[in-house]
Amino acid sequence: xxxxxxxxxIKEGFKNIWNNRMMSLASVVVLVSCLIITGAASLISLNVxxxxxxxxxxxxxxxxxxxxxxxxxxxKLGPEIKKxxxxxxxxxxxxxxxxxxxxxTLGNIYESMQGDGNPFGNAYKVQLKDLAKYKDTxxxxxxxxxxxxxxxxxxxxxxxxxLNYFVTLVGSWVVLILGIVTLFIISNxxxxxxxxxxxxxxxxxxxxATNAFVRIPFIIEAMMIGLISGLLASGVIIAIYxxxxxxxxxxxxxxxxxxxSVEKIWLPTLLLMSGVxxxxxxxxxxxxxxKYLKKExxxxxx
Amino acid sequence: MIHLExxxxxxxxxxxxLKNISIDIENGEFVFIVGSSGAGKSTFLKLLIHEEKxxxxxxxxxxxxxxxxxxxxxxxxxxxMGIVFQDFRLIEKxxxxxxxxxxxxxxxxxxxxxxKRVKYVLGLVGLKGKEKRRPSELSGGxxxxxxxxxxxxxxxEMIIADEPTGNxxxxxxxxxxxxxxxINNRGTTVIIVTxxxxxxxxxxxxxxxxxxxxIAEDRYVSTKYHKSALRIDEDTDSDDGEKLPIDDTAETxxxxxxxxxxxx
Numbered sequence: 001x002x003x004x005x006x007x008x009x010i011k012e013g014f015k016n017i018w019n020n021r022m023m024s025l026a027s028v029v030v031l032v033s034c035l036i037i038t039g040a041a042s043l044i045s046l047n048v049x050x051x052x053x054x055x056x057x058x059x060x061x062x063x064x065x066x067x068x069x070x071x072x073x074x075x076k077l078g079p080e081i082k083k084x085x086x087x088x089x090x091x092x093x094x095x096x097x098x099x100x101x102x103x104x105t106l107g108n109i110y111e112s113m114q115g116d117g118n119p120f121g122n123a124y125k126v127q128l129k130d131l132a133k134y135k136d137t138x139x140x141x142x143x144x145x146x147x148x149x150x151x152x153x154x155x156x157x158x159x160x161x162x163l164n165y166f167v168t169l170v171g172s173w174v175v176l177i178l179g180i181v182t183l184f185i186i187s188n189x190x191x192x193x194x195x196x197x198x199x200x201x202x203x204x205x206x207x208x209a210t211n212a213f214v215r216i217p218f219i220i221e222a223m224m225i226g227l228i229s230g231l232l233a234s235g236v237i238i239a240i241y242x243x244x245x246x247x248x249x250x251x252x253x254x255x256x257x258x259x260x261s262v263e264k265i266w267l268p269t270l271l272l273m274s275g276v277x278x279x280x281x282x283x284x285x286x287x288x289x290x291k292y293l294k295k296e297x298x299x300x301x302x
Numbered sequence: 303m304i305h306l307e308x309x310x311x312x313x314x315x316x317x318x319x320l321k322n323i324s325i326d327i328e329n330g331e332f333v334f335i336v337g338s339s340g341a342g343k344s345t346f347l348k349l350l351i352h353e354e355k356x357x358x359x360x361x362x363x364x365x366x367x368x369x370x371x372x373x374x375x376x377x378x379x380x381x382x383m384g385i386v387f388q389d390f391r392l393i394e395k396x397x398x399x400x401x402x403x404x405x406x407x408x409x410x411x412x413x414x415x416x417x418k419r420v421k422y423v424l425g426l427v428g429l430k431g432k433e434k435r436r437p438s439e440l441s442g443g444x445x446x447x448x449x450x451x452x453x454x455x456x457x458x459e460m461i462i463a464d465e466p467t468g469n470x471x472x473x474x475x476x477x478x479x480x481x482x483x484x485i486n487n488r489g490t491t492v493i494i495v496t497x498x499x500x501x502x503x504x505x506x507x508x509x510x511x512x513x514x515x516x517i518a519e520d521r522y523v524s525t526k527y528h529k530s531a532l533r534i535d536e537d538t539d540s541d542d543g544e545k546l547p548i549d550d551t552a553e554t555x556x557x558x559x560x561x562x563x564x565x566x
Contacts, residue, residue, distance in 0.1 A: 005410040019395075199391050200404070206351070207380035207456060209408035210374070300353050300385065301344060301464055 005213065013220025019121065019192050024221075028229050031277065034178040034185075035233035035298040039273055041171035043237070047259040048164040054248040054258040059128040061138070062093070062151040067121040071144050074122040077146050081124055086137040088127040121148060179280070186225060186284030190218050195293050201292075206300045215289045222285025223278050230277025234270045238262065303329050304350065304460075304491075309359030311345050311515075319345035321515040322359070329459065331529055332486040332507035335495045342515040343495045347464055350493075352376050364459050381409060384453030388465035389454065390445045392437040398424065398448050401434040404454045419455060427451045428451040428479060443474025450481060467498060479505050482529045488519065 017024045063081065065074050075092060082090050098120040128137060138150045194201065204214050241262045304327040311320040319560060321344045327333055337343050346353040349361060352368055361368040364382040371379060390399050399420055406416045424430055427447040437445055446466060453461055463482065467475035479501055486492040486507075502509060506525030511518045522528075 005407070005491075008407055008413075067551070088435065200393055202392070203404065203452070204408045205389055206380060207383045207405040207408050207452075208377040208379075213408060243522055254472045300351055301387075 005218075009213070009216040010296040012217035012221055013051060013224065016193050016197075016217055016221040017224055020196065020221075021187070023189050023192050024225055027185050027225050028232070029230035030185050031182050031225065031280070032233045032236070034182045035229055035273055036236055036278075038175050038178050039233060041174045043169070043241070043265065045164065045167045045264075045271070048136035048160060048167055050260055051258045052160045052164060059131045061126050061128065061141075062142055062179045062203045063124040063126060064151070065122045065124070065146055067147045071122065073146060076142065077299045078124065080144055081126060081141065084137060084140050086129050086133045086140075088129045090127075091125045093123045093125050095122050095143045096124065097167075149155025167289060181285045182280050183287070186222050186281055187227065187288035190222050190288040191292065193218060193221060194289065200301050202302075205298070211293050214293065215286070217259060218289045219282060219285045222281035224281070225278070226284075228277075228278035229272055231270070233277070237273070238266045239268055241265065303327065303362070303364065304361070304415075305362040306349075307360040309349065309361055310474060311342075311349060311354060312357045319515055320349070320356075322513075323512075323517050324359075325510065325520070326382045327492055327508075328492065329547075330486070331491055332483065333491075334502045334505075334507060334509045335493060335512060336499075336502060336509060337518070338498075339513040341512045343512050344464070345515075346512060347493075347495060349460060351385065352379055358446035371546060377507055381456060382458055382459045384456065384458035385460055386449050386453045386466045387462060388448070388468040390437070390442075390446055390449045390469070392445055392471060393561045394437055397434050397436055398429060398440070400534070401437065401448055402451045405455050411456075419547075420451075423451045423455045426454070429454050431465060442470035442476065443477055446470055446474070447481070448479050449462075450478065450485075451561065454485065454490075457491065461485060463492070463494045464496060465496055467496065472500075475501060476504075 026209055065077065071094065074094075078090055078092060081087060095118050099118050102120075126141075128134065141150050143148055245259060245262075304325070306325045308325055309316065309320060309323050312318050322345075328565065335346060337341050345354060349356055350361075350363055350490055352371065356369065359363045359369075363379060366379040366382075367381070384388050392409070393404065395405060402420045402423060411419075421433075424433060425554055427450050429444065429451065432440065432444070437448065440448065446469075450461075450466075453463075461482065462514065466482070470478065475498070482492050482494065483505060503523065504525060505527050506523035506524055507528040508520070513519075
């Protein structure tokens with residue numbers, strides 16, 4: 001391929017998009033939808049994984065004391081808890097503090113639950129020295145009289161692991177099916193373009209254009225459709241990421257601090273989705289043009 | 303040069319389009335391929351341009367062995383020939399200039415060379431001044447001249463014309479034929495498939511009749527255009543005024559020399 005031809009071929013690729021603008025637009029719309037769903041599935045899976053690893057790394061436990069245990073009795077339990085070898089630190093967390101925090105995040109629902117209406121008991125927040133001794137430590141804490149229960153994050157982690165497995169499984173199928181759909185859409189668009197330009201292709205072949213030369217404008221067209229779709233889809237995802245994350249945090253408090261921020265995901269999302277769009281374009285375009293050149297595209301005199 | 307030796311073509315549906323034909327066409331010949339519909343004329347052309355592959359036999363075209371040619375070499379075989387279609391195959395969204403330039407762009411010719419060459423070839427086929435017209439603004443004869451210019455623009459060794467006058471009126475057909483004779487007189491081999499008996503008789507040259515997949519007749523007809531089959535390079539009585547070579551490079555060199563002389 002001569003370098004002088006490349007400029008001409010790239011220009012032809014862009015012209016194709018414009019000449020088939022309705023079909024190109026339809027492809028972009030379908031592709032953007034597919035990419036948004038694919039991207040959202042991937043981001044959910046990624047965030048759940050992050051959440052799980054953060055929970056796993058977190059060596060903080062909450063010890064809930066029996067409801068109705070007086071403040072003095074509760075404070076007295078502090079030194080007893082500290083005696084356990086694996087406890088690094090131990091902080092008292094009163095029922096008043098608990099209700100205050102809940103009111104802060106969930107508003108007026110807890111407004112009437114002041115004083116005797118407070119549904120929480122007193123608690124302690126403790127840091128463990130060694131996370132591997134988690135189960136033994138919990139057992140020891142539970143033996144102390146006055147302790148109601150210990151927050152068991154391993155349970156949440158195992159539930160989230162199951163959720164992540166489910167999200168990954170569903171996400172993989174979504175990505176696979178939508179990947180095939182997008183490939184089909186792109187190759188169909190290119191097929192239409194090629195049909196509308198069949199004379200040009202037969203003339204090109206008759207004067208001795210190589211298959212590579214015939215192929216390039218169509219590949220560029222498909223690539224551009226993929227790129228535009230990738231950029232638009234990532235734009236939509238980046239724009240709605242924070243509002244969706246905030247809404248989810250309102251329901252599950254853990255999400256707020258333990259998921260990825262938009263600053264961390266915007267660049268990889270943009271690059272990855274544009275890259276995927278371009279790749280789908282190249283593969284889809286290549287499949288349809290190669291098929292065409294093998295069959296109808298080989299005909300010159302007809 | 304074309305060399306066919308015991309060539310047969312059987313299509314997958316069992317149709318035997320060509321049956322053991324052998325023929326040689328030398329460089330510079332002017333050849334009519336005639337025959338009824340379904341006789342095998344189109345298959346013959348398709349074999350020459352390697353749109354179809356022969357089932358048996360040997361085929362050599364312009365130095366390429368078509369029984370052994372690799373797929374990636376086929377474009378280079380086709381660069382040695384120019385094809386003129388019955389339906390012109392012009393691209394409506396392109397003007398006359400771009401329709402011709404397109405053939406050069408397709409083989410990767412730099413734009414500055416294209417500009418010079420297209421201008422020259424359009425002059426050769428009498429379309430000077432009509433560069434900006436769209437195909438639909440031209441008569442059938444003019445459209446076929448654009449198609450001819452496109453076939454010529456890459457300096458092929460051979461022109462293959464498939465029913466070139468099939469879609470144009472008799473007067474314009476005559477003009478196109480005269481142009482093909484002129485091109486032949488400049489050394490390019492011309493192979494024309496046609497149904498039009500009158501044109502064949504008028505212009506003469508070598509006439510190959512294919513009938514039911516076989517060469518039924520291979521003879522020379524002398525006319526004022528082709529006086530002797532053995533002297534195909536001889537000048538003709540063509541009444542076209544100015545005679546231009548197909549290749550403009552010689553002329554350019556001459557101009558260059560003149561310019562240099564003036565400069566001195």
